[in-house]
Amino acid sequence: MSDEQLMSWRPRLTVRLRLTLSYAGLLVIAGAVVSCIIWLVFRIVPNYPLNGANPRDRRVLPPSRGDILHLVVTLSGWALGFLAIAGLVGGWFLAGRMLKPLQEITAAARKAASGSLDHRIGLTGIRDEFTDLSDTFDEMLGRLQRSFEQYRRFAANASHELRTPHAVMKTMLEVAAADPDHQDVPELVKRLAETNQRGIDIVEALLSLTALNNRSVELDPLDLAAVVRSALPALSSEARAAEVELTCDLAESVVEGNEVLLHQVVVNLVQNGIRHGGGSVAITVAPGRLVVRNTGSVLHPARIRTFTEPFAKARYGAGHGLGLALVDRIVETHHGSLDLAPIPGGGLTVTVVLPTADLVG
Structure with a gap:
């Protein structure tokens, strides 16, 4: 034996x-x-x-x-x-x-x-080591259940979003192949390029989310107002093209952050206001705080709470729904907080709070 x-x-x-x-x-x-x-x-x-x-x-x-x-x-x-x-x-x-x-x-x-993962122990009685272990185990099960549900929704939505551009391009190519003599080639190329770019944007956003989940970020003291100023030229051009008024009120704000990632936060928030808002977007920087307000339709608070979920805004027919999810993950990486609140007259206010720091030298 x-x-x-x-x-x-x-x-x-x-x-x-x-x-x-x-x-x-x-x-x-x-x-x-x-x-x-x-x-x-x-x-x-x-x-x-x-x-x-x-x-x-x-x-x-x-x-x-x-x-x-x-x-x-x-x-x-x-x-x-x-x-x-x-x-x-x-x-x-x-x-x-x-x-x-x-x-x-x-x-x-x-x-x-x-x-x-839906079972809970729920021990009652005298508080001792077993009840503490039970409560900790129940809390762990709750977190795991929420994580798996979020992962399943994410996987399903990602599969749908990634399949859509390819299905659209396949349809356009099949139509062009069936009747090549009556096709507007420049228009077809333009639509194919736009659809292909949408797929590229989705993949890049997914890669960014994955990278943030699998690496630690080095944080250094930097001026948040300077980060906003570096992003303004491109954002102003997009705002003018969309006929959206873009205003800024920038005060010095030294925070602990990563310049590249915070630049992405500014770009995503302002682009969200330009593309999905109304006629104006206002950027405000105060000590330890970035606020982006945009006009638009009246939003229900329950709907706003889903905006930071991946592909949430895609369910409402606006973008691929990864911009605010990426912002939320970046802010979490910076040990900050993200708050989305509706404007009573219509529109959205996004507030990012970051840990403050002192500039060295």
């Missing part, structure tokens, strides 16, 4: 059995100590003849020291046997009761390992 087979045939000593043996062993040892003390006490009793209470009564002989020691040893043996049985029975019951919460946690872990 191999070593692995020998290991598999070894008896399984459960925690409950070990606790039971420990309880019983402790009782037996304590009883044995008490018995030894009693035996030692009687060992030092003087060995002289004992007389009865009435010296004239000769019918009952008083016990000798040897008789008393023999009785002590006999009763101690019976007591130790009783303690051993009581320790085993009581220890088995107590160990089972104490380990019941652990069994529930184990059952929940098995269900989670099989793919069921």
Whole structure:
């Protein structure tokens, strides 16, 4: 028989059995100590003849020291046997009761390992180590469930978004191949280029999200207003082409950040306002804060809460829905916060709060 087979045939000593043996062993040892003390006490009793209470009564002989020691040893043996049985029975019951919460946690872990993440333990009663472990395990299951649900939605939406440009290009090429003599080639090339660019944008955004999830970012003190100024030329050109008014109010704001990533945040937020907003976009930089406001239609708060989910805005027919998701991930990487709030008259206010810092030199 191999070593692995020998290991598999070894008896399984459960925690409950070990606790039971420990309880019983402790009782037996304590009883044995008490018995030894009693035996030692009687060992030092003087060995002289004992007389009865009435010296004239000769019918009952008083016990000798040897008789008393023999009785002590006999009763101690019976007591130790009783303690051993009581320790085993009581220890088995107590160990089972104490380990019941652990069994529930184990059952929940098995269900989670099989793919069921909607089960919760929810231990109640006195706060102890088991309830703390249960609450921590339930919180972990909740996070895992939300993560897997988000991953499934992301995978489904990504597959759909990546398939759409290719399906559109395939249709245009099939139509052109079926009737090549009646095609506007420049227009066809333009539409193919636009559709291909959309696919490229989606792939680049997905790669950016993946890169942020798999690397640490070095943060250095920098002026957030300077980052906005570096992005303004391209953003102003796009705003003029879309006939959108772009205004700025830039104050010095030194934050801990990565210049390339914060430049991406500024570009994504302003482009979001230009392409999906109304007739104006306002950029404000204050200490530790970047605010981008754009006019537009009235937005419901429940809808706004989904904008930072990947492909969320694509469900409303606006872009591929990765811009704000990328912004949210970049802000999280910078240990900041992102807040999206509707403007009562219509439009959206996006506020980015970043940790402040001091410029060196």
